[in-house]
Amino acid sequence: MNKQVLVIGGGPAGLEAAGQLENLGYKAYIVEKSDKLGGHLLKWDRLFPESISAAETLQKLLEPVGHITTFLDCTVVSVSKTGEHFSVQLSNDATLNVSAIIVSAGFSLFPAEKKEEYGYNIYNRVITSADLEDFFKTGSDSRIQNPKSVGFVHCVGSRDEKACNRQCSKVCCITAVKQACEIKEQYPDADIYCFYMDLRMYGRGYEDLYLEAQSKYGIRFIRGRVSEVAEDETGKLVIKAEDTLSSKPLKITLDLLVLMVGMIKNADNENLSSLLNTRLGDDGFFQSASPILRSTEGEIAGIFFAGASTGPKTLPESINEAKASALAIHGYLSKQK
Amino acid sequence: MIDFGYSLTSSSRISLDNINQKKLKKITAVEPDFLKCMACGSCAASCSAGNFTKVNLRMVILLLNRGMEKEAIALIEGCMLCGKCTLVCPRGINTRNLIINILKIYKEV
Numbered sequence: 001m002n003k004q005v006l007v008i009g010g011g012p013a014g015l016e017a018a019g020q021l022e023n024l025g026y027k028a029y030i031v032e033k034s035d036k037l038g039g040h041l042l043k044w045d046r047l048f049p050e051s052i053s054a055a056e057t058l059q060k061l062l063e064p065v066g067h068i069t070t071f072l073d074c075t076v077v078s079v080s081k082t083g084e085h086f087s088v089q090l091s092n093d094a095t096l097n098v099s100a101i102i103v104s105a106g107f108s109l110f111p112a113e114k115k116e117e118y119g120y121n122i123y124n125r126v127i128t129s130a131d132l133e134d135f136f137k138t139g140s141d142s143r144i145q146n147p148k149s150v151g152f153v154h155c156v157g158s159r160d161e162k163a164c165n166r167q168c169s170k171v172c173c174i175t176a177v178k179q180a181c182e183i184k185e186q187y188p189d190a191d192i193y194c195f196y197m198d199l200r201m202y203g204r205g206y207e208d209l210y211l212e213a214q215s216k217y218g219i220r221f222i223r224g225r226v227s228e229v230a231e232d233e234t235g236k237l238v239i240k241a242e243d244t245l246s247s248k249p250l251k252i253t254l255d256l257l258v259l260m261v262g263m264i265k266n267a268d269n270e271n272l273s274s275l276l277n278t279r280l281g282d283d284g285f286f287q288s289a290s291p292i293l294r295s296t297e298g299e300i301a302g303i304f305f306a307g308a309s310t311g312p313k314t315l316p317e318s319i320n321e322a323k324a325s326a327l328a329i330h331g332y333l334s335k336q337k
Numbered sequence: 338m339i340d341f342g343y344s345l346t347s348s349s350r351i352s353l354d355n356i357n358q359k360k361l362k363k364i365t366a367v368e369p370d371f372l373k374c375m376a377c378g379s380c381a382a383s384c385s386a387g388n389f390t391k392v393n394l395r396m397v398i399l400l401l402n403r404g405m406e407k408e409a410i411a412l413i414e415g416c417m418l419c420g421k422c423t424l425v426c427p428r429g430i431n432t433r434n435l436i437i438n439i440l441k442i443y444k445e446v
Contacts, residue, residue: 117425159375161429197377227382227425242378242387247396249387 002027003333006088006098008076008272011039012061013307013318013325014104019064020326021102026333029096030070033268037062037070039106045136047315048171048178049205054137057315075268079275084336086302099336100302100329103286104322105272107263107308110157110165118156118259119229125237126229128156129172129260132179147190147255150183151239152176153226154196158262167283169262170312173200176260177213184217192219193252195226195241203314224250229257263312276303285311296325304329356404360442364401367438370430374398380422380432390415394422394432397439406443413439 010032044054112120224241265284307318400409
């Protein structure tokens with residue numbers, strides 16, 4: 001009988017890993033805690049930097065997964081390891097006997113309401129990057145009414161000791177640039193501002209999109225972190241920041257403010273890591289055996305990682321890591337009798 | 338010497354060669370948070386004195402690191418120690434203690 005592998009988390013990394021494992025001749029099981037496969041990719045409209053359709057991308061990821069046994073609305077309850085085998089109890093009372101486990105449990109979005117000074121859930125015209133992406137996807141959001149001025153706040157819940165998230169979330173800079181261009185396309189008369197601390201345009205095509213945002217779309221970039229948001233008597237938003245390049249406090253009145261929410265650890269990482277007998281880093285993400293040479297492997301033999309379970313990653317990074325993880329599992333299982 | 342009507346202007350260039358390292362070491366010793374600033378400007382944006390005076394903690398930290406002590410002190414003297422900057426700093430800098438110690442160390446000149 002084929003060796004079996006459990007994939008925890010049915011987002012892009014989990015789907016790719018499961019597909020690759022099946023190709024390599026293993027039997028994969030996917031356990032997904034929500035009621036749908038696809039993870040955060042389900043919520044995206046177009047993907048940076050080339051504006052590739054998220055729905056089509058997900059469709060392609062799902063194709064090889066059609067015949068894979070998938071448990072939805074399901075979590076891992078207990079794990080016990082005997083020799084080289086894991087016995088895994090699921091919340092639907094099923095028990096799986098597997099030779100390896102891949103943790104592709106992903107990340108959570110920072111809850112923007114925690115940064116009260118930005119007014120999410122307090123002021124009607126403050127939305128998150130996820131809300132805006134949903135607007136692009138569905139075409140409707142009662143808070144977006146033909147805005148004439150729009151601001152984007154970078155690093156909301158990222159690089160922030162007060163929010164207990166020190167890490168850079170990697171994807172928000174380029175997402176803000178992408179969304180700024182898209183909203184300008186939809187509302188050509190609107191003035192668009194991005195408030196940033198550092199612009200991290202490290203990926204291929206990112207710098208090109210930044211240049212396009214400046215030269216084609218006329219997006220204005222202001223180097224200063226927004227310190228607070230208030231609502232005026234007409235319901236417009238008054239934003240305060242320092243324009244650090246001119247060293248002056250700055251005020252602007254906007255119709256819409258978009259908070260670029262960061263990637264944070266899942267709340268249930270702690271529970272999952274204790275079930276698997278793995279470690280979490282100070283940031284609450286899973287710790288791999290070695291961050292450079294063995295980033296997809298756990299410290300315990302038979303435990304592997306893929307995607308944002310080990311820290312913020314872009315979609316192509318997560319998918320590549322899933323392939324690497326499947327290959328690492330293949331190497332590990334080939335050595336077993 | 339013949340006066341041609343010209344004179345030398347002193348250079349406005351920042352010189353990292355002539356920084357008072359002793360004082361920088363002193364301030365980092367009493368308040369290590371001095372090293373944590375990433376110049377986001379949240380302190381200056383939220384400053385209750387900042388709209389009407391030149392108070393700007395971000396700039397003070399930068400100027401001290403560039404050896405411009407007089408200019409730095411001029412930007413901090415109006416501080417009322419209200420503590421709003423402590424609330425907004427994303428690096429969690431103890432701004433109040435930092436300001437008090439900057440004044441102690443650099444004003445004694």
